Amino acid sequence: MTVVPVPAAQITAWDHEADVVIAGFGIAGAAAAVEAARAGADVLVLERTGSWGGAASMAGGFIYLGGGTALQKACGFDDSVDNMAAFLTAAMGPGADEERIADYCAGSVAHFDWLVGCGVPFKAEFFGEPGWEPMADQGLMYSGGENAYPFNTIAAPAPRGHVPQMADKKQGEASAGYMLMKPLVETATAAGARALYDVRAQRLVVGSDGRVVGVIARQYGTEISVRARRGVVLATGSFAYNDAMVARYAPRIAGRPAASIEQHDGRAIRMAQALGADLAHMDATEVAIFIDPQQLVRGILVNERGQRFVTEDTYPGRVGQLTLYHQNNTAYLIIDGDAQDDAMASLSPHLMMRPPTWVAETVADLEAEIGLPAGSLQATVAAYNDGAARGEDPLLHKKAQWLKPIGSPVGAIDLRESTGGFTLGGLATTLDAEVLHVSGEPIPGLFAAGRCTAGLAAWGYASGVSLGDGSFYGRRAGHSAARA
Amino acid sequence: MTVVPVPAAQITAWDHEADVVIAGFGIAGAAAAVEAARAGADVLVLERTGSWGGAASMAGGFIYLGGGTALQKACGFDDSVDNMAAFLTAAMGPGADEERIADYCAGSVAHFDWLVGCGVPFKAEFFGEPGWEPMADQGLMYSGGENAYPFNTIAAPAPRGHVPQMADKKQGEASAGYMLMKPLVETATAAGARALYDVRAQRLVVGSDGRVVGVIARQYGTEISVRARRGVVLATGSFAYNDAMVARYAPRIAGRPAASIEQHDGRAIRMAQALGADLAHMDATEVAIFIDPQQLVRGILVNERGQRFVTEDTYPGRVGQLTLYHQNNTAYLIIDGDAQDDAMASLSPHLMMRPPTWVAETVADLEAEIGLPAGSLQATVAAYNDGAARGEDPLLHKKAQWLKPIGSPVGAIDLRESTGGFTLGGLATTLDAEVLHVSGEPIPGLFAAGRCTAGLAAWGYASGVSLGDGSFYGRRAGHSAARA
Known part of the structure; x- marks a missing residue:
């Protein structure tokens, strides 16, 4: 599998063009598409499967938000940005990135409002029973042990697992993750974002100045080239299903992938590594029992x-x-x-x-x-x-x-x-979702978000952190790429 | 700090040339120099400090060897390759590389003989007291818990910590690590290897075909270029003293470097990553209490x-x-x-x-x-x-x-x-010490050994594993580079 970058000079004619090209139409890709399109960019999403959704649409749908969201207030819970940051610093560590946590917590209330503005439905009802997910369509739940020892001695407990309301959970018509993804994709589409399905990003195309200017992808067995006039956003998910990467970076989870999808093959991480991209927290994993x-x-x-x-x-x-x-x-x-x-x-x-x-x-x-x-x-x-x-x-x-x-x-x-579980580590990025080179500078034209990047978690986890940082920094990636 | 590779076309005149250029004159560099010089290559070692030695010469000097070495036999201990491999697979894991362990164990007896052949002295006396190191100049000691639970239920216990004999330990005239390094450096020098001191490798030089053909280094504040006609060997030690890398890859050891030296700044790992090199087990660390x-x-x-x-x-x-x-x-x-x-x-x-x-x-x-x-x-x-x-x-x-x-x-x-402790992860390499690209193929002309590479350890550790795999795969690196 070669992931070696292709020099732009080798491309004689592009098969597709857009201002912003996004690889992956899961949570991070959808959030990026909304923001890039709203910023006036012509957006093209390349999705390897036959439809949008990614791991998100299969998931329980938790989005980890707090600091006093409208939903928290409606359910009668107090929270603050500092309180949320104190919990995440303890629970996502040891070694969690405090700057990223502070950034995420500070923007959390507004991010909830943004999701609601995109049409994601939340029912103002708290679910307080033990469980992996709410039993019905309740919108709020403890999802990280905030009210249990030792975290209840570190920060005032507040539930932060925000769950989109399902149309009819009992009959299995939709998962909460689907109810998150559907309105985001509709919003992105309404804002003008286009999507190509059955198109798998393979290699990055790089100008002689080192700038990422496009993607080589496969569609129905044929190689196609896609030009990105402003930037490429990588949003193709984790490496949980790449056995070789798991063996090298996160061997404890080897042979136990769960709550992930087989498309999570780490390819975007490899494509960026081939350009000298840095990584972070590759050993971190979510773990279910x-x-x-x-x-x-x-x-x-x-x-x-x-x-x-x-x-x-x-x-x-x-x-x-x-x-x-x-x-x-x-x-x-x-x-x-x-x-x-x-x-x-x-x-x-x-x-x-x-x-x-x-x-x-x-x-x-x-x-x-x-x-x-x-x-x-x-x-x-x-x-x-x-x-x-x-x-x-x-x-x-x-x-x-x-x-x-x-x-x-x-x-x-x-x-x-x-x-069982999935991997949490990936590309090292700035808070603006620029992919960092090992020299410490962003790689021009390259952005990333979601589980192909290292997010809030360095070791620990709480349900909703992946859809949370994926959507939050997906937006940043879309915005940054549109400006680039 | 830029580590971006330099195109060979930009070098108009080389300041130095050799067949094999080795960055770092610690244990891995010295072993590589011996083997490359013996294979007929013109060898030049670049060492950033004023003298050879590296972390090895400060160390307790344990070399983890077994499978029935002459020293084990002389001290009355039975061991076998399979027994040693069973221990290492359990003790270096979870997730240790079994292929590498098998390779290392199979070559362990011969590697001991090679060290002796280079003039490294060992006293045939076992030290059986609890301790971090032998109290005097004894040559053999348990150094990984082989005779303690649970490992004594997994493999028949045998001591494998081989310690070079110190001239006069009590008066502090030399560490055992010094007694390992001195004969190796003398052997390399006698075989024709040259060394430049106060020269710090900074960037790799790469041909238009992707082959590594040299190194850019700094000497007394000036940039110099060093051509490697056959290959470059990276052997500059761990990233224990690179705070940014520790924060991203091994945050548990952050703020607690020990049994390492400040020169271990991870630079060689960064230089190779900038070329798309893969990593392994970056979260693994040695830990002392x-x-x-x-x-x-x-x-x-x-x-x-x-x-x-x-x-x-x-x-x-x-x-x-x-x-x-x-x-x-x-x-x-x-x-x-x-x-x-x-x-x-x-x-x-x-x-x-x-x-x-x-x-x-x-x-x-x-x-x-x-x-x-x-x-x-x-x-x-x-x-x-x-x-x-x-x-x-x-x-x-x-x-x-x-x-x-x-x-x-x-x-x-x-x-x-x-x-406290030091980092064990680093560049992913083949058993021939070729540095692997994330595409899965070796990077032409680039070799590495020692603690800038991932060795035997994926999580656990035993004293002597770093000097062990550093010298073992240092030899491989020297041999491979000389043939390249």
């Missing part, structure tokens, strides 16, 4: 030494991340019969509800069945039950509503190798 | 939840790594008065011996003084003492010789923020 949060909050999660390591009522993605990276991808959920019954009786969609792998009358027996070190689980349960009886969790500060001594019979759900 | 291993083995190490998480008799670098990455860089060593006295009385050099931060009569009091969750440390010590009384450690399998119930008075050493 395949268990129903309604079960998670009602049990205690232990590692291979029988020790608790994360409060079970936090963002389940954080549970997955700590399990995969810090606990050898090994965890067991200890849950008694009553708690399992309660979880089963909850309103959860039951998609990830799991039966116990082992059941025993005593914790000692369960410990032996799982094969945990002798005495380890017994000590952990004894300490937990002791605190729970007093309504306290001195070790991990699970909220009192979920504290209940573990009784008999007691089961364990095997959560070894039960994680 | 600043405590005497003689103390470590005699105490129990707990995290911020009062839980043990690593057997205290393993490689202390592994303790550091788990502490920094998995335990929020927070650990406390619980050690009673007798154990502290024993450690103080040991033959250790006492460079990292630390007094207790807190001392108490009871574990309950100590737990409160440290500020650990109520009951957490008490449960941990009770379980440990219970096992230790029976000579067992069911939780972490510390060796019986170090198991002793913790008595009173009991102290704790605060090991928060007590880690």
Whole structure:
């Protein structure tokens, strides 16, 4: 696979031309198309599949926004820019880019209004149950553990997972991500943006002065050239499905892609790297753990030494991340019969509800069945039950509503190798979405946004950060390219 | 800082010429110089400081070798290539490059003989005490936790830390790393390799066909051009002292460089990236924890939840790594008065011996003084003492010789923020030390070895791996460049 740039002098005639050429019609590409077209540019989007949407249209649709959005206010939650930044700095790290976080938080309220202005619908209703997503069409949810330990000691909790309203979730007619993408694409189209489908960007075309002036793409097996008079925007998503890149940059997630799409092959990252583009946070990944949060909050999660390591009522993605990276991808959920019954009786969609792998009358027996070190689980349960009886969790500060001594019979759900996710690292960009060369300067004519770039996350994650920074910096990319 | 490649057509006259030009005269550069010169090439080494040596000559001098080296045999240890590979695959991962490990292990015995042939001295004596380095001039030591849990269940333990013999360690006349470097540099010089000092490689020179044909360097403030008729070898060390690169690629080690030298600014990585070179394992780091291993083995190490998480008799670098990455860089060593006295009385050099931060009569009091969750440390010590009384450690399998119930008075050493280290990631290379382009093909004329490349380590580490893969693939780089 060559991604070596093509000298512009080699192009004798362009097959297509536009002011701004955008590779990828997912969330970042759509946001870029809207802003570039509104800025008066002639916009052409190249999409490798047969339709717009990308990973976004398959997704749960969370957009991580705060600082006092209209939706937060309508649902009765206070938030501030500083509060949001304090949370993100802790939760996206260690090593998160504080300048980017400050920029994103400062623009977050306006970005929500922009989405609404593009026609993205949000229902002013908060969903407060444990879960990966709202159960119905509620518009706001905690999506990063903001109200759980330790983040609730770092910043005042506020829910920031903004979810577009689905027409009719129960009948599966649309995902929330579709309800985000559809109005953005319609807005871009109404503003004059054009799109070509089944066109896959392959290589960048570069002038003798080093400026990116176009793209070589494949359409139905034929190579075509597309001239970009002002700039190229790369917005083709993550490298989660590029095995070689995952092996070199994010081996922990190897063999476990999830919540991503196969088109996420990292090609745009490679195309820019071939020009000397810098990267950032390539090892960062989103991680899901395949268990129903309604079960998670009602049990205690232990590692291979029988020790608790994360409060079970936090963002389940954080549970997955700590399990995969810090606990050898090994965890067991200890849950008694009553708690399992309660979880089963909850309103959860039951998609990830799991039966116990082992059941025993005593914790000692369960410990032996799982094969945990002798005495380890017994000590952990004894300490937990002791605190729970007093309504306290001195070790991990699970909220009192979920504290209940573990009784008999007691089961364990095997959560070894039960994680998956997608990559978060990518091209290093300025806050104006210019792609940075390793020399430290932007590469003229080249812009990028979405999951082919490093965004807010350096290690940790919260649901909605990818659609959030993808749409936010997608807009910046469109605007910057139109001005270039 | 521009690292943009210079077109060869712009060079009107070269200031220096050689067949093989090597940037950096540390371990990888010296090994490359030996092999390139022996292969008949005219070799010129460019070193930015006033002398050869690099980080290697400051280092403890461990070279990670095995599979049945002459030194292992002379010290009475059995080892095999498969055994060594099984250990490295587990210890250098997750995600270690198994093909590279297999290659390295298969060549390890011959590589030891090559070092000896170059005049590197090794004393056939095993050092078996806990410590970061041998106390005197012993030549062999466990340096990766091979004989500790869990690695002793994965591969038959064999010590593989090969340490050059120091002339007179006690009087500080030479480090073991110096005793490695001196004979290699003498061998290279005898074979005809030349060196220029105070010359800093800045940019690569590239022909119109994409081949690397030289280097632009700075000498005493002046730019000079150096032609490489056959190839350029990059061997300028890690990026541990490049703050911007550390922030983007390995933020966990930010602000904590250790066991490295300030010249490790990542420049060679940047120069190659500007040509489209691929990277690997940029997030991997070596991690030291600043405590005497003689103390470590005699105490129990707990995290911020009062839980043990690593057997205290393993490689202390592994303790550091788990502490920094998995335990929020927070650990406390619980050690009673007798154990502290024993450690103080040991033959250790006492460079990292630390007094207790807190001392108490009871574990309950100590737990409160440290500020650990109520009951957490008490449960941990009770379980440990219970096992230790029976000579067992069911939780972490510390060796019986170090198991002793913790008595009173009991102290704790605060090991928060007590880690440091250097970066292990870098350029992606073939087993022949060719630098890989992101397209997957080698960049013609460009070779690299040492810590500006990704070597054996993807996450974990063992002392001696950097001097090991640096010298091993340094030789390959010299050989490949001479043939190019």
